[in-house]
Amino acid sequence: MPTAVTTGRRAAGRRGGMGRGVLSVLIALLVLGGCGIKKSPKLPEVETPTGIKDLRAMVVGEDILLEWTTEGLERQGEKAAQGFYVYRADEPADAEVCEGCPILFRRVGLVKIYRELDPKEVISYREPKRSGVRYVFKVVAFNPQGMLGEDSNLARLTTD
Numbered sequence: 001m002p003t004a005v006t007t008g009r010r011a012a013g014r015r016g017g018m019g020r021g022v023l024s025v026l027i028a029l030l031v032l033g034g035c036g037i038k039k040s041p042k043l044p045e046v047e048t049p050t051g052i053k054d055l056r057a058m059v060v061g062e063d064i065l066l067e068w069t070t071e072g073l074e075r076q077g078e079k080a081a082q083g084f085y086v087y088r089a090d091e092p093a094d095a096e097v098c099e100g101c102p103i104l105f106r107r108v109g110l111v112k113i114y115r116e117l118d119p120k121e122v123i124s125y126r127e128p129k130r131s132g133v134r135y136v137f138k139v140v141a142f143n144p145q146g147m148l149g150e151d152s153n154l155a156r157l158t159t160d
Helices: 008-033
Strands: 056-060 063-069 083-092 106-112 122-128 133-142 148-151 155-158
Touching: 056 155, 063 133, 083 122, 106 122
Parallel strands: none
Antiparallel strands: 056 063, 063 122, 083 106, 083 133, 133 148, 133 155
């Protein structure tokens, strides 16, 4: 009866292949398995500019003038304001007021800061007025990284 003879090369090949397979499985388990405990993702702490508290709107000639001061804004670091975005919502003055409805703002202006401002300095923004319109404005500061700060108070104005 003939007997099967295994050569040394063939036997070594099987053991090497098997060793690589086991090693691959172990690596896959380590990479994909982890410890099984996952934490919720956490956003990094972000410093944003303080909000404007004294926004006012008025009609000056044929324009609407917005004014606010930089009181309370940081002058240095990540919380320092680099500029302001101006947002506006408007509707016909004779439209019924919807109490509790969301205000749909559009960004309409940009005021950049190119120097350090005095805390009591007045910043202004002007745009042409339209007759018979009810306006709501807000201003939002942004920092050098482009992060938006808190919304300002709302300034409301109705034109004739």
